Amino acid sequence: MAYDASALPDVSGLIVGIIGGTGDQGRGLAYRFARAGQRVLIGSRSAERAVQSAEEIAALPGVPAGGVTGADNDEVARRSDVVIVAVPWDGHAATVKALAEPLAGKIVIDCVNPLGFDKQGPYALPVPEGSAAQQAAALLPDSRVCAAFNHVSAPLLADPEIDRIELDVLICTEERELVGVVSALAARIPGMRGIYAGRLRNAHQIEAFTANLIAINRRYKAHAGIRVTDV
């Protein structure tokens, strides 16, 4: 089966919420989706911080009026169709667990990379459940959890001068339908494709590979991404 952007579902009506949306990754994704015309809700532990971040993103070039608003994480989880978890690994389990009820029935995209940093650089942390995405799936039994957007560089997302971001978003999920939805969301950002990369048990390598990408970025002063060949 070839990758076929024309066969992707229409996701333009879905509301995308971002838990931890005031951070670099959340703000970057929010900007790109809003710029593509998607309704975006920025989430935070503080509604005030969320509103402030949303106002800043709304003022960036290309964002339609009313495209981005902010609220606390709980309200964002309730009001969104698709929810991206973009908090630091330290706060992942507690944040996800606390949102289990409002996230029931929702598509949850986990982009969290459990990484450590020491004098030798970045490295992957062991996760008892296997990966951050599997931890989320265990804590959210009534949600539709997948891993995606782990390798997308926040500085590229945030730069209004950059029109295209040439990379593939690797998607791990148990549900075939989610591959279509998440690929369609990725395709809202010019240059991106969503590519199925296995079941959730394979999310660990994708999360861990971010340590390699950060090492590459430091060595070559780049914002490296992944492009899958022959697909």
Ligand SMILES: NC(=O)c1ccc[n+]([C@@H]2O[C@H](COP(=O)([O-])OP(=O)(O)OC[C@H]3O[C@@H](n4cnc5c(N)ncnc54)[C@H](OP(=O)(O)O)[C@@H]3O)[C@@H](O)[C@H]2O)c1
């Ligand atoms: N930065 C990147 O280029 C990049 C790329 C791919 C994936 N990621 C992944 O995306 C996630 C977020 O990265 P980031 O760079 O945006 O991180 P960040 O800026 O450090 O944190 C994101 C937001 O999470 C909230 N937060 C902080 N500590 C928390 C805690 N203990 N519990 C709950 N919420 C907390 C904060 O929002 P409030 O204080 O407003 O609640 C913060 O603004 C990470 O897991 C990272 O691995 C990052």
